[in-house]
Amino acid sequence: MxxxxxxxxxxxxxxxxxxxxxxxxxxxxxxxxxxxxxxxxxxxxxxxxxxxxxxxxxxxxxxxxxxxxxxxxxxxxxxxxxxxxxxxxxxxxxxxxxxxxxxxxxxxxxxxxxRTFDIPGLSDHGRGMKTLAEAAYVRDHVLSQLDLADAATTQQERISRLGFVVVGGGYAGTETAACLQRVTAAAVRRYPRLNPNLIKWHLVDIAPKLMPELGDKLGTTAMDLLRRRGIDIALGVSVAEVNDDTVKLTDGRMIPARTLIWTAGVxxxxxxxxxxxxxxxxxxxxxxxxxxxxxxxxxxxxxxxxxxxxxxxxxxxxxxxxxxxxxxxxxxxxxxxxxxxxxxxxxxxxxxLGLVVDLGGADAVSKPLGIELHGLAAQGVARGYHLMALRTNVAKVRVLTNWMLNATAGDDYVRTGFQARRPARLRDFEYTDSYLTKEQIRQHTAALHARQQ
Structure with a gap:
């Protein structure tokens, strides 16, 4: 049988x-x-x-x-x-x-x-953070903007290349903005010609609160921490239009930026x-x-x-x-x-079981079993949870080793160039155009079933 x-x-x-x-x-x-x-x-x-x-x-x-x-x-x-x-x-x-x-x-x-919306320019200029390839591309892209800003011949180009917009105030967007802001703040020291004050990170969300699942107290703590690090947080607004070198918000503001990272839900x-x-x-x-x-x-x-x-x-x-x-x-x-x-x-x-949010370095907010934590204690809980959730010992060792290496040796801020000059739209990385209609499914099922007999 x-x-x-x-x-x-x-x-x-x-x-x-x-x-x-x-x-x-x-x-x-x-x-x-x-x-x-x-x-x-x-x-x-x-x-x-x-x-x-x-x-x-x-x-x-x-x-x-x-x-x-x-x-x-x-x-x-x-x-x-x-x-x-x-x-x-x-x-x-x-x-x-x-x-x-x-x-x-x-x-x-x-x-x-x-999840995307019918916003002019979003499909061409928005970058996602849902796949491994997108994460590798975003890192290369952000570092390339520092290189290009350093080589820019006009102040207008330099300012737009050093403007970064992250859309989505959930965990993915907040952690992405927090982690990448730390990268640019540290990497700019390798560029003596660049003014660090020109680097502008913006976190945008239509919701009235940042990470509302954390509660008012921890949410406010996270928002204050990010603002102290120079991240501009705009709540209650969204993106109206995206162009080559600007992002227009629904409140009418025009942000000079050549980077839009879209994490507004799934x-x-x-x-x-x-x-x-x-x-x-x-x-x-x-x-x-x-x-x-x-x-x-x-x-x-x-x-x-x-x-x-x-x-x-x-x-x-x-x-x-x-x-x-x-x-x-x-x-x-x-x-x-x-x-x-x-x-x-x-x-x-x-x-x-609770929530953990790693904001890079010693910064984190966590709510394990309803207990509100921030700072090093929250960071310890966050990283401990991630190690526990990884399903193989090899993965646990790799992650732990990477954390230790980064904490002691730092980063060289190197672009790999793997995705250089290739399409980087959301549909290119997530293959959203690949699916069949119901009629196509019936036709393919019959043909493939007959061929495989």
Whole structure:
């Protein structure tokens, strides 16, 4: 008798935790486990700003899938369409070959992409911070602006090259602005011709508060700290237009800047739209057991699913955080196993463990288990949490070694040039144009299924 096939889409926090638990609790004879993942690593997203800042190397936050998963077959590519009637997922391999992957049970954890709006110039000039390639590009780009400002022949060009705008006052945007501001403040000492006072960092968010989840006291502490470091924080406004050398805000201000880093939230992977199922603000509507009601054998979790937050109640859904994704992955694996064995499924219930925000150096704010901390104590909690959350000892050692090396030896502020003169738009890094329509899915499913027989 052929083994049931469990197909996991996505190699992020949710997908990897699910696959790891499936491997531990299912005998090889009970099911075949397959994962579709575009990269051979799980990206530890919370530390991405430190990669952009050069504190960590890219390899430090790229945790090997093959070190974590022992018997899961990995299809190197991205899922671009789902046919729930045929129980097939269409994937584009990294060779651009299309394949149809069948399933008996499907776990959808494709994650999210950067959420954008129809703002003139944003698609051409906005830079993201969602992928490893984007973080490496942003670091190169920021350092290149110092080089070009140093070589500029006019004051107008010099000022615009030393202007940096980060949009998004959540954790990603705040940490990105904080970490990169430290980079430019230190690197400018290598440029005796540049006036450090010309470097201007701006953090912009339409919300009335910075990181509101931290609460008023810690949020104000973080904002005061950043302002003391020279970061201009503009709340209650957004971007109206982006040009080559200026960013126009909705309050009419014109900021001279050639760098716009866009971190204004996330949207569920476009893969969700290829599945004919109900959504909640773009995320798949699922039960508390993470089942997609309209599709037999399909589970969804992480950033792509609106998982009910039973701890909060009042119809709330779990926020798209790494903490929830990891725990949902384990709970979803248990429910897939229960469905496979004909047992009762259990709802996902999780109480938040708290928040950590690393602002670079000794600066941090944290709220573990509701306890408000800032300064070195908060930094110790933040870094301890990240080390605990990394899933391999190799990754823990790499990150810890990088932190120690950066603290003692500093940075050389070197541009690698890997992405020089290549398109750097959000869609180029996040492949948001790759997904199929429902009609294309049906056509490809039939053709690929026939070819693979």
């Amino acid at each position: 052929e083994r049931p096939r469990i197909l996991v889409v996505g190699g992020g926090f949710a997908g990897v935790e699910c696959a790891r638990r499936l491997e531990r609790h299912l005998a090889p004879s009970e099911a075949e486990i397959v994962m579709i993942a575009p990269f051979s690593y799980e990206l530890y997203l919370p530390l991405l700003p430190q990669v952009a800042a050069g504190v960590l190397t890219p390899q430090s936050v790229a945790v090997s899938l093959r070190r974590m998963l022992r018997r899961t077959r990995i299809v190197p590519g991205g899922a671009i369409g789902i046919d729930p009637k045929a129980k097939m997922v269409i994937a584009r391999k990294i060779t651009d070959e299309l394949v149809a992957e069948p399933y008996d049970y499907l776990v959808l954890a494709p994650g999210s992409v950067t 949207a569920a992977s476009p893969l969700v739209a290829t599945l004919d199922a109900e959504t909640v603000r773009g995320r798949l509507a699922v039960t508390a057991e993470m089942r997609v009601p309209q599709c037999e054998g399909v589970f969804a979790l992480g950033d792509a699913a609106a998982v009910p937050d039973l701890a909060s109640g009042d119809g709330a859904v779990c926020p798209p955080t790494a903490q929830h994704a990891q725990r949902q992955g384990k709970a979803c694996a248990d429910n897939v196993i229960a469905a496979l064995r004909g047992q009762e499924l259990k709802p996902y219930f999780h109480k938040d």
